[in-house]
Amino acid sequence: MTPRLHPQHSRNGAAPPVDLPALEVQHLSVTYEHTRALDDVSFVVAPGERTAVIGPNGAGKSTLLKTLVGLIHPTSGAIRVKGHVHTQCSAVAYVPQRVQVDWSFPVSVWDVVMLGRTAHIGLFRSPGKRDREQVQHSLELVRMSDLARRQIGELSGGQQQRVFIARALAQDAFVLLLDEPMTGLDVRAQDEVLRVVDNIHQNGVTVLVATHDLQQAADVRHYERVLLLNQRLIGTGSARNVLTAENLAAAYGGHLHRVETEQGVLLLHDSH
Amino acid sequence: MELSELLLEPLRFSFMQRGLLAAVMVGVVCSVVGAFVVLRGMAFLGDALAHAILPGVAIGYMANGGSSADRGALFWWALGAAILSALGIGMITQGGRIKEDSAIGIVFVGMFALGIALISAMRSFAVDLSHFLFGNVLGVSNADLWRIAIAGFLTLLAVRMFYRPLVAVAFDETHAATLRLPVTALNYLLLALIAVVVVVALQTVGIALVLAMLVTPATTAALLTRRLPLMMGVATLIGALSGISGLYLSYYISIASGAAIVLVCIAVFLLVFLAAPGRGWLWSLFARRRQAAQM
Numbered sequence: 001m002t003p004r005l006h007p008q009h010s011r012n013g014a015a016p017p018v019d020l021p022a023l024e025v026q027h028l029s030v031t032y033e034h035t036r037a038l039d040d041v042s043f044v045v046a047p048g049e050r051t052a053v054i055g056p057n058g059a060g061k062s063t064l065l066k067t068l069v070g071l072i073h074p075t076s077g078a079i080r081v082k083g084h085v086h087t088q089c090s091a092v093a094y095v096p097q098r099v100q101v102d103w104s105f106p107v108s109v110w111d112v113v114m115l116g117r118t119a120h121i122g123l124f125r126s127p128g129k130r131d132r133e134q135v136q137h138s139l140e141l142v143r144m145s146d147l148a149r150r151q152i153g154e155l156s157g158g159q160q161q162r163v164f165i166a167r168a169l170a171q172d173a174f175v176l177l178l179d180e181p182m183t184g185l186d187v188r189a190q191d192e193v194l195r196v197v198d199n200i201h202q203n204g205v206t207v208l209v210a211t212h213d214l215q216q217a218a219d220v221r222h223y224e225r226v227l228l229l230n231q232r233l234i235g236t237g238s239a240r241n242v243l244t245a246e247n248l249a250a251a252y253g254g255h256l257h258r259v260e261t262e263q264g265v266l267l268l269h270d271s272h
Numbered sequence: 273m274e275l276s277e278l279l280l281e282p283l284r285f286s287f288m289q290r291g292l293l294a295a296v297m298v299g300v301v302c303s304v305v306g307a308f309v310v311l312r313g314m315a316f317l318g319d320a321l322a323h324a325i326l327p328g329v330a331i332g333y334m335a336n337g338g339s340s341a342d343r344g345a346l347f348w349w350a351l352g353a354a355i356l357s358a359l360g361i362g363m364i365t366q367g368g369r370i371k372e373d374s375a376i377g378i379v380f381v382g383m384f385a386l387g388i389a390l391i392s393a394m395r396s397f398a399v400d401l402s403h404f405l406f407g408n409v410l411g412v413s414n415a416d417l418w419r420i421a422i423a424g425f426l427t428l429l430a431v432r433m434f435y436r437p438l439v440a441v442a443f444d445e446t447h448a449a450t451l452r453l454p455v456t457a458l459n460y461l462l463l464a465l466i467a468v469v470v471v472v473a474l475q476t477v478g479i480a481l482v483l484a485m486l487v488t489p490a491t492t493a494a495l496l497t498r499r500l501p502l503m504m505g506v507a508t509l510i511g512a513l514s515g516i517s518g519l520y521l522s523y524y525i526s527i528a529s530g531a532a533i534v535l536v537c538i539a540v541f542l543l544v545f546l547a548a549p550g551r552g553w554l555w556s557l558f559a560r561r562r563q564a565a566q567m
Contacts, residue, residue, distance in 0.1 A: 069450045070449075070450065070452065071446065071449055071450060090451070092450075093450065094450045096446060099444065099447075100444075100446075101443055101444050102311070102443075104494075105311060105442075105443055105500075106311075106494060106497060106498050106499055106500045106502075106503050107439075107443065107499070107500060108498070108499065111499070111500070112443070115436075115439070115440050115443060115444070115447070116451075118436045118437055118439075118440040118448070118451055118453065119451045119452065119453060121436055123433045123434065123437075124432065124433050151498045167447070171451065
């Protein structure tokens with residue numbers, strides 16, 4: 001049996017309706033102390049879609065992802081994953097912008113990915129066959145199987161990022177949230193991460209990527225959907241429909257200009 | 273004297289047998305919990321908890337009418353003080369307005385001062401209490417051994433039971449939270465385990481030296497291994513062997529047993545620090561020489 005990335009989380013053996021959205025966000029608002037980070041954001045993401053979450057600094061991209069995974073409690077609004085109110089421990093996985101860990105921690109790549117299975121492995125138990133298969137499969141998806149025995153401190157930045165993506169995959173998530181996964185990586189490592197995202201997408205996992213790189217976000221080869229955010233949701237849909245002059249002005253304040261090309265939309269910045 | 277004689281001779285005394293047993297058990301439990309202390313950088317907290325049990329010990333004495341005969345009562349009072357301090361530190365930091373090391377400093381010194389105040393109020397027992405500052409492994413009774421064994425067993429059981437969640441939280445707390453693991457509860461569990469270990473170690477190495485037993489075997493093992501289970505195994509070995517050899521050392525050259533155990537532990541650390549393959553000081557020195565020679 002080949003391991004599946006997302007088992008059916010149904011009860012009584014009844015298969016869930018196929019056409020349920022992977023992610024459904026309704027009137028989501030988040031307020032820190034006195035400042036509003038997200039204001040009445042609603043959107044729906046179809047299963048298996050790749051979504052680029054874009055917006056200027058402080059637009060609430062990170063806040064949105066952290067709220068979706070449950071690290072931040074929304075002030076109001078609802079989040080549904082495959083139609084269920086989001087309470088399942090493993091349904092949504094999150095890879096932060098910069099994973100802050102002790103790189104000399106005595107764990108191998110394999111051990112780190114197995115940590116994604118922690119909630120699945122019972123107390124007193126050791127990882128079972130299913131857990132090991134899932135870890136193996138996740139490592140293959142991020143193309144890190146060869147380095148499974150390495151201590152994590154011995155990896156490059158791009159490789160470390162991919163290990164954390166594998167750890168997120170190993171938890172059986174329907175929805176994977178990546179917060180600025182390209183930040184601090186060189187072009188080659190960025191390409192490698194993009195290929196990994198494509199791989200994951202082909203395995204039917206829904207992916208949301210917060211990114212600064214508007215060019216990449218607008219590239220239809222990498223993302224089916226764009227979500228333009230500036231505390232409020234300014235627009236969501238295909239890059240062509242969302243990245244209009246009007247929307248960009250609303251988000252970035254008139255410093256961006258768009259040019260349509262075959263690959264999608266080309267955006268030019270004039271603030272220099 | 274032959275080696276076998278050298279090793280067997282002290283065992284004629286039942287206090288030596290009990291002492292060895294206690295030293296080994298304490299060494300093992302300290303090393304396992306110490307691995308988490310080292311990996312999470314909680315050494316200061318371990319030291320704080322060790323000192324914070326002083327008022328518990330003092331109250332235990334007073335409750336006994338100033339007798340050290342019933343050490344069971346002392347054990348429970350000390351444990352109570354340690355857990356109270358651990359919870360206190362946790363609660364002060366919870367809001368995020370006070371940094372953890374400041375909270376530790378306040379609770380640690382506050383409790384220690386309270387302990388000294390209580391002891392000074394009953395000056396005549398101060399000599400007995402020095403056992404708790406520096407340990408007296410040769411004064412261990414059968415009842416003490418049972419207490420150490422049961423507390424130690426429960427500690428190891430808890431570590432085994434919550435091993436994976438504890439590692440997940442130690443490695444990446446944010447990730448553990450996204451897995452919906454009970455991070456706060458697991459942090460308190462670790463604090464409670466450290467508290468138990470400190471009280472268990474009280475008898476052998478005492479309040480002042482317990483930090484060495486928590487930190488040294490685990491740190492030494494970290495220099496030799498790259499996987500956590502192996503690190504814990506090696507730390508356990510170092511902890512147990514230091515207990516045994518320290519006790520023999522104290523028997524033959526007549527020095528305080530707690531200090532002897534700690535000194536052996538530190539000696540092993542220094543040896544490994546200097547000569548560990550791949551990571552030791554000598555190794556990197558030679559590597560630099562070789563590089564220089566090749567240039």
